[in-house]
Structures are given as structure tokens and as C-alpha cells.
Amino acid sequence: MSLFQKFFTKPKSIQLSVTSNNGFHLRPVAQFVSLAKTFSCQITATFKDKTVDAKGVNTLLSLSLEKGDSFTITLRGKKSEEALSKLHLLFESLMANEKKVKKVKKELYSYEGNAIEGEIISEGIAIAPTYHYSAKEIQNESRLSFQEALHKSLDELETLYSRNQKNDNATIYLAQKELLTSLGEKSQTLTKFEQLIKKESALLLGTKLDSKSSDYKDLLQRVKRHLGIEIKVTFPSIPFILFANDLLPSEIDNLTQTQVVGVVLKDTSLYSHTAILLRDTGMPALIADITPLTEKADIILDTYSGVAICKPTPKDLQKATHRLQKNKKQKTMAPKKRFENANTREGKNIKVFANIADINSAKTAKNEGAEGIGLLRSEFLFKEEKPTLELQTKAYKEIFSLFDDITVRTLDIGGDKELPYIKLPKENNPFLGIRGARLFKTHPEIISEQLHAIFIASQNKSIKIMFPMISSVKEFNDAKEFAYTVAKKHQIDISQLQFGMMIEVPSVLFLIEDFNEVVDFYSIGTNDLTQYLFAIERTHPTLKTDALSPVIFDAIKMVVKKATKPVSICGELAANKDAIPKLLELDMETLSVSPKSIAQTKEEIRNV
Numbered sequence: 001m002s003l004f005q006k007f008f009t010k011p012k013s014i015q016l017s018v019t020s021n022n023g024f025h026l027r028p029v030a031q032f033v034s035l036a037k038t039f040s041c042q043i044t045a046t047f048k049d050k051t052v053d054a055k056g057v058n059t060l061l062s063l064s065l066e067k068g069d070s071f072t073i074t075l076r077g078k079k080s081e082e083a084l085s086k087l088h089l090l091f092e093s094l095m096a097n098e099k100k101v102k103k104v105k106k107e108l109y110s111y112e113g114n115a116i117e118g119e120i121i122s123e124g125i126a127i128a129p130t131y132h133y134s135a136k137e138i139q140n141e142s143r144l145s146f147q148e149a150l151h152k153s154l155d156e157l158e159t160l161y162s163r164n165q166k167n168d169n170a171t172i173y174l175a176q177k178e179l180l181t182s183l184g185e186k187s188q189t190l191t192k193f194e195q196l197i198k199k200e201s202a203l204l205l206g207t208k209l210d211s212k213s214s215d216y217k218d219l220l221q222r223v224k225r226h227l228g229i230e231i232k233v234t235f236p237s238i239p240f241i242l243f244a245n246d247l248l249p250s251e252i253d254n255l256t257q258t259q260v261v262g263v264v265l266k267d268t269s270l271y272s273h274t275a276i277l278l279r280d281t282g283m284p285a286l287i288a289d290i291t292p293l294t295e296k297a298d299i300i301l302d303t304y305s306g307v308a309i310c311k312p313t314p315k316d317l318q319k320a321t322h323r324l325q326k327n328k329k330q331k332t333m334a335p336k337k338r339f340e341n342a343n344t345r346e347g348k349n350i351k352v353f354a355n356i357a358d359i360n361s362a363k364t365a366k367n368e369g370a371e372g373i374g375l376l377r378s379e380f381l382f383k384e385e386k387p388t389l390e391l392q393t394k395a396y397k398e399i400f401s402l403f404d405d406i407t408v409r410t411l412d413i414g415g416d417k418e419l420p421y422i423k424l425p426k427e428n429n430p431f432l433g434i435r436g437a438r439l440f441k442t443h444p445e446i447i448s449e450q451l452h453a454i455f456i457a458s459q460n461k462s463i464k465i466m467f468p469m470i471s472s473v474k475e476f477n478d479a480k481e482f483a484y485t486v487a488k489k490h491q492i493d494i495s496q497l498q499f500g501m502m503i504e505v506p507s508v509l510f511l512i513e514d515f516n517e518v519v520d521f522y523s524i525g526t527n528d529l530t531q532y533l534f535a536i537e538r539t540h541p542t543l544k545t546d547a548l549s550p551v552i553f554d555a556i557k558m559v560v561k562k563a564t565k566p567v568s569i570c571g572e573l574a575a576n577k578d579a580i581p582k583l584l585e586l587d588m589e590t591l592s593v594s595p596k597s598i599a600q601t602k603e604e605i606r607n608v
């Protein structure tokens with residue numbers, strides 16, 4: 001871009017407001033910068049009297065933007081309009097999706113030994129001797145230059161980021177990569193780099209970003225490792241509770257390979273990357289100062305109550321051991337009890353069914369303790385080529401022989417699901433176009449053959465047939481009539497079959513009374529229902545909905561209240577442990593979940 005373009009085209013600017021409780025901190029800043037850098041226009045950010053480059057993590061972080069602050073981004077040059085709208089969109093979604101780290105409520109405790117109280121990173125119980133962290137720097141040989149080590153470190157962080165894409169915490173690596181890029185640009189040698197890190201860390205002291213100094217140390221250590229300077233840490237070979245001033249985010253992975261059963265850190269915060277990654281491991285972790293404790297003595301780490309008990313009495317140990325065993329039992333019992341009924345504490349029986357896609361997942365579901373099939377996603381049965389009637393019939397027969405209660409959904413193609421042998425028109429909004437039951441009109445031969453196969457396979461069996469993406473009563477009636485015409489054409493008696501529908505289009509919520517007259521059952525598909533309620537595509541790369549939004553539970557409540565036919569739920573929400581108690585409270589009696597979630601879902605129900 002020429003200097004003329006950069007400075008003489010009219011700048012575009014917009015004011016952005018920080019609404020997240022955590023402020024505009026390292027991870028969202030890194031995502032913002034990473035997008036900003038894809039544009040060649042100049043992008044600056046101004047807050048109060050300070051204007052900085054918005055393509056640098058450090059510069060942007062130096063504005064220390066907290067919740068409630070508004071700042072302006074100004075863009076000059078090529079494609080600044082497009083950049084502005086994309087950055088605006090990203091910023092809004094970063095603010096909206098920022099998860100607040102919940103402060104865990106401490107349970108009351110009654111130990112006799114000395115209790116050191118702290119802040120809970122993650123809950124659990126551990127009983128073991130403490131081990132105080134110590135590390136030694138070892139110089140090995142290395143032929144790499146500082147610049148090469150820097151590049152290798154950046155590559156490593158990029159790999160970690162892309163490998164962990166599915167994980168919420170992948171952005172930690174992106175943040176570290178952006179941080180390293182901006183620090184690296186300013187340092188030519190390791191000494192300069194080390195000095196810069198010291199200086200930047202000192203600037204963070206006492207600020208909200210204090211805990212990010214462990215990211216700086218982590219980066220230094222990563223680069224040093226490529227220069228042959230290794231940090232050697234030894235851990236005991238028996239179970240231990242680790243005590244350290246702080247740990248580096250990159251050390252958490254290694255730590256999980258040791259005998260560690262709990263962690264106490266002195267100088268971190270609930271929001272540090274170290275704490276986030278520790279929380280992911282599931283082990284009990286606390287922020288507290290237990291420096292005075294002598295090593296090797298057994299302590300109790302009870303992070304339900306947020307305490308470390310030093311010099312526990314035999315009674316304390318007995319109490320903690322009992323709690324520990326109960327926890328372990330719960331974890332190991334779930335798979336063992338997978339074939340047992342799932343009854344709530346009050347004795348109400350809840351059916352746990354499976355969502356399956358083919359014969360293999362049907363067999364897995366059987367093995368995992370499914371009591372029936374709540375959703376057979378038939379679109380995944382034949383993914384490559386158009387199947388013959390015989391092949392389809394065989395597949396359905398095989399699956400139908402495994403369970404008594406089976407719901408098979410007619411092809412739900414369109415939106416995010418495609419099949420190479422079903423051609424759909426190119427549409428601007430495929431999620432709002434030819435999808436699900438709308439195929440009855442556009443592809444009648446395919447649906448007709450599918451229904452024919454299902455009818456042959458279900459003779460003498462009361463299979464439930466479900467239509468996807470129903471948005472009006474007429475659509476349902478037309479689909480059912482279509483099915484009856486197919487049966488009549490092939491002279492098959494289908495009087496034993498039931499016909500129902502997915503509830504995944506919001507219009508249906510207001511039509512339940514009318515649907516009651518024509519359907520035999522309902523199944524709530526929260527995956528699509530959520531996307532259509534919030535108008536956020538379920539596959540959208542940045543926009544995310546809140547899976548536990550009260551809106552979704554209100555929608556379910558509406559259905560359950562008005563429905564006079566059985567209602568089950570087959571969206572992902574059915575296996576969400578935070579949703580299960582609410583779903584049961586709303587009187588849901590059948591949850592259909594993925595085969596691997598059956599045992600755990602049953603166990604969650606037993607605890608309600």
C-alpha cells in the first residue's frame with residue numbers, strides 16, 4: 001500500500017466498549033491482533049490520551065482496558081472498511097463469549113488440624129505429603145542462533161494452537177505466540193530478550209495482568225530450551241501435593257505425567273493461564289501460601305472447602321479419606337452401573353436413549369447401556385454413494401433388531417449436512433433453505449425409497465418415524481401423507497408405526513396445541529433450536545450461543561406444558577451435566593445422548 005493510500009484516504013473509526021468482566025485481556029487481545037494483522041491497513045487503538053498500534057499484543061495490552069472502558073480503533077488505508085466490520089464483529093463476539101471464571105463457593109469444613117485457607121482453582125480432595133517445587137537450569141549444547149530459536153518457538157506455539165483448536169483453551173497458545181512475536185521483534189539477542197521480559201513483567205506488577213508474567217517466563221523458557229538451556233525439575237516417585245510459588249502454563253502438561261495428586265500455588269490468580277490449564281486437568285488446586293509446611297508430612301488438600309490442613313488428626317484423615325473414596329467411587333461406578341436404570345434420588349425413572357448414526361454406533365450404544373434409540377441420524381448411514389433399496393433395508397433391519405424402542409429420522413440433509421449423491425441448490429443461507437423435511441418436496445424419489453426401506457425393515461415392529469425441520473402443521477401433515485402414499489404403493493401395512501417430529505424450528509413452539517392433534521411424539525433438537533432461536537449458525541467460527549441460556553429452558557418448558565404427546569430431548573443439551581437437573585425439573589423423562597455419554601448421564605440423573 002502506498003503512503004498516499006495509507007494517509008490520505010479517509011480514516012474509518014469506531015468506538016468499542018469492553019463489556020466482559022475480565023476486561024480486554026491477553027487471550028481476546030491476541031485473537032483481535034491476529035485478525036488485525038491479516039489486513040494491510042494501518043490500525044490504531046486510542047484510549048484516553050494514548051494511541052497505540054492495534055496490531056501488537058503488547059501495545060494493545062498497554063491500554064489496560066477494563067470492563068466499562070470504551071476505546072476507539074481507527075483504520076487507514078486499503079480495505080479499512082472490511083477490516084473495521086470484521087474486527088468489530090470479532091470484538092463483540094469476544095466480549096459476549098468471554099467466560100467468567102466462577103468463584104467456587106466454599107463448603108463448610110470442620111477439621112481439627114491447622115487450616116490454611118486459600119482460593120479454589122479446582123475442586124477435589126487429596127491426601128499426600130507436600131513437595132516443594134525446585135528447578136535447576138542446565139546448559140546443553142545448541143547450534144541454533146537466537147533468531148532460529150525464536151522461530152522454532154513460534155512454530156511450536158502455532159502447532160499447539162492448531163492441535164488444540166477444539167479445546168476452549170487453545171487461545172492461550174495463540175496469545176503466547178502473539179506475545180512472543182511482538183517481544184521478538186524488539187530483541188536481537190537472548191540478553192536483550194531477557195531484559196525486555198524482565199522489564200515488561202515488572203510493568204505488570206500490581207496490575208490486573210500481573211498473573212501474565214508467568215506467560216512471559218514461559219516464553220523465555222521456551223526460547224532458552226531451543227538454545228540448549230534446559231530447566232530440570234524432578235518430582236517424587238510417590239503421590240505428592242505440589243507446592244510452588246507459581247508454575248508456567250507449559251509445565252502443566254508434564255506435571256500430569258507425574259504422581260501429583262494436588263497443587264497449591266502461592267503467586268497466581270484464578271484467571272492466570274496456569275490456573276485455567278490446571279482446572280482442565282481436574283485435579284484439586286488451591287491458591288494459598290503453605291511455605292512454612294515441612295516437606296514429606298501428609299497434609300489434606302480439601303479444595304471443596306478451600307483449605308490445606310496441616311498436621312491433620314487421625315479423625316481429619318478418616319473424614320478426608322471417606323470423602324476421597326466417595327469421589328473415586330462415583331467416577332468408577334458410572335461405567336459399572338451403565339446397564340442399571342437411572343432413577344433420581346426421589347425414585348423417578350428417567351430413560352436414557354442413544355443418538356446413533358449407523359450399525360456400529362448402534363452396537364456401541366447397546367454396549368454402553370442405552371435403553372433405546374432416541375435418534376437415528378439416517379443421513380450418516382450411507383455417506384459415499386446412493387444406496388440401493390436392498391442395502392438400506394438391510395441396514396435398518398440390523399439396527400432395528402438391537403432395540404425395542406427406536407426412533408428413525410428421515411434424511412436431514414442441508415445446512416451443515418451434505419451427501420454427495422443429493423444435489424441441493426446453492427443458497428445464500430443454506431440453514432434457512434432446503435433442509436430436512438423440505439426434501440420431501442424437492443427430492444421425493446430419495447425420501448420415498450428411504451421410507452420404503454424403513455417400512456420393509458419395520459414389519460411387525462413398532463418403529464417411530466421422525467420428520468426433521470418441521471416448521472408448520474401442514475409440513476408435518478404433508479410428510480405423513482407422503483409416507484402413507486409410499487406404503488400404499490408398496491402395499492405395506494404401517495398401522496403399527498408412529499409418526500413424530502423434531503422440535504428445532506422456533507415457530508413450532510407456538511403451534512404445539514395444533515401439532516398435538518396430528519403427531520404421536522416430539523423430540524426436542526436443542527442443537528438446531530438454539531441456533532434458530534439466537535440466529536447464530538451452530539457452526540459459526542466465532543459467534544457462540546450460551547448452551548445454558550434460560551431462553552432454551554423456557555422454550556422446553558413451553559413445549560412440555562402444552563404437549564399432550566410424549567416429549568423427549570435429543571440435542572447435546574441432554575448430556576450436559578449442568579442442564580440435566582433443570583431438564584428433569586421440567587419433567588423431561590427421556591434423554592437421548594451420544595453413546596459415550598450414556599453411563600455418565602445415568603449417573604448425573606441418580607444424583608438429582
Ligand code: PEP
Pocket residue numbers: 375377412504524525526527528529570571572
Ligand atoms: C438437534 O438439532 O438438536 C439434533 C439432535 O439434530 P442434529 O444435531 O442432527 O441436527
Ligand code: MG
Pocket residue numbers: 504525527528
Ligand atoms: Mg437438528
